[in-house]
Amino acid sequence: MIRFGVIGTNWITDRFLEAAGLVEDVKLTAVYSRSLDRAKAFATKHQAEYTFSDLQEFASSDQFDAVYIASPTSFHAEQAILCMENGKHAFVEKPFASNQREVEKMIEVSRKHQVLLMEGMKTTLLPNFNLLREQINEIGPVRRFVANFCQYSSRYDRYKEGEVANAFKPEFSNGALMDIGVYTVYPMVTLFGMPDQVSANVIMLDSGVDGLGTMEIKYPELTADLMFSKITNSYIPSEIQGENGSIVIDKWSDMQRLTKIDRDGNTTDISVNQEKNTMYYEINHFVELIKSGQLESPINSFEHSLNTIKVLDQARRSVGLVFPADKA
Structure with missing residues (x-):
């Protein structure tokens, strides 16, 4: 079972979880929002057990294995890097980050900590x-x-x-x-x-x-x-x-x-x-990569994101x- 945490409680996260419900061995366990009330409301809606309003506590939690990041683009790099440094696989909504410098840093951290990182480009x-x-x-x-x-x-x-x-x-x-x-x-x-x-x-x-x-x-x-x-x-x-x-x-x-x-x-x-x-299709692909121990998608690859x-x-x-x- 791949346990997911999510950053972002908007409509795209709802659609992500709707699609994740079609994928075997996926469970939402943790929700982060800057507002604990929003996190709790979203967690109740999707039957998640753990809620956080402190990003460091969320990233270091042992209650999830992979994170879906659907926050505004300017936060993608910082949040993905923190989660990966804490051993979490990172599925990051498009666009990957604000600029090339941020994307290169994300890839560097993924390789250093041996965790999967993938841009959420469904097409x-x-x-x-x-x-x-x-x-x-x-x-x-x-x-x-x-x-x-x-x-x-x-x-x-x-x-x-x-x-x-x-x-x-x-x-x-x-x-x-x-x-x-x-x-x-x-x-x-x-x-x-x-x-x-x-x-x-x-x-x-x-x-x-x-x-x-x-x-x-x-x-x-x-x-x-x-x-x-x-x-x-x-x-x-x-x-x-x-x-x-x-x-x-x-x-x-x-x-x-x-x-x-x-x-x-x-x-x-x-x-x-x-x-x-x-x-x-993108969620199923990401989960299959985790199960097979791969650290980079051959399709939504680092080269393509760069x-x-x-x-x-x-x-x-x-x-x-x-x-x-x-x-x-």
């Missing part, structure tokens, strides 16, 4: 992403990669009314690029590696983070166009274009449907059914988007 662990990887060679050589993920945030309504939620605060290393854009970058570097050139264009909000934007990416033999937003929706699918055909992807983050189209316009649905809660944060850092530099964490 690359989906069955349909595996199919996508297999089918790319059939349409290749690939010349253009278009990933589109624009999702209007309910918090933006509050923002326009004068309430700046954590999702739009630079001190938490948030904004559209980090929260949504990461979904377009991570699968790209998993498929094609680190690009040669990265540039971005964004719409900045008065709070100091970006609301939406695009990235223009250059590889030696292909270009990539990445679109992301927290202040608009988009209903345009994503697409990978090869000289011998294309693959169209509906709902990029979940890869709900893959359609292969040959040069003559003939279409084939190549997708498979997936669990409704697509977080299942390349992702490097792209995000370069994109931010190209538009002058600086977080307080960058000055630490």
